[in-house]
Amino acid sequence: MKTIASRDNPAYKALAKLASSAAERRRRGLTVIEGAHLVQACLDAGHAVAQLFVSRSAAASAQAIVQRARERSAVLVELADPLFDAVSGVESPAGVLAVVATPTGRAVPSSARFCLALEDLQDPGNVGTLLRSAAAAGVEHVLLSPTCAFAWSPKVLRAGQGAHFALNIVEGADLAGFVAGFKGTSVALCGEAKASIYETDLRGPVALLVGNEGSGLSPELEKAARVRARIPMPGRAESLNAGVAGSIALFEAVRQRGGE
Incomplete structure (x- = not known):
């Protein structure tokens, strides 16, 4: 040495x-x-x-x-x-x-069982948190738009706590193109949706879409999704942190699948 x-x-x-x-x-x-x-x-x-x-x-x-x-x-x-x-x-x-x-992701098949797509998330802590939650929930693939925080930055790595190495992480992804070809249910997480995430069927192949901390998903990607869903908030908070919201939705899918 x-x-x-x-x-x-x-x-x-x-x-x-x-x-x-x-x-x-x-x-x-x-x-x-x-x-x-x-x-x-x-x-x-x-x-x-x-x-x-x-x-x-x-x-x-x-x-x-x-x-x-x-x-x-x-x-x-x-x-x-x-x-x-x-x-x-x-x-x-x-x-x-x-x-x-720096690891490079492989192509995500249109028949993938469980995916997470992140659009324009700027905060490394949120990206790392979602990667960690995704790995814990059994997500196979995570796609990040070109404007997301770099998944392999030191801050994201620390927040992910090793989750990176359990996931196929694809950066610079064409999210609209992926959603258009995805054979399962693409679910846009947005606060203005009528349907609750708890009323949404997440038992089959699912791609969960999470958007920017302030502005959420782009209108184009939100429109491309098959389903729009919100997380009910009976309290006084105006919104949830993107990392928290995405994690709740991921584990609602886990719950619906019987914890598997």
């Missing part, structure tokens, strides 16, 4: 730029995954790790991860603690960080 103790090291400079710049991550097609739990989930899913960085203080406790990354031919680097802390995206770094090629 190589050791880096200087900020002037070229490999460290490259890591620092990658960790701090979304444009750099997109340009290089790389993603930074931080934390033992997320790195383990990445390895468990069979993804190749290009580089694994561990802090000096975490080197001993991270040996199992280091060995697994070594078996995948990853470049292994130990960083001095101050250097690791400087590139970390969290207040209390766990001392484990991996650089991987």
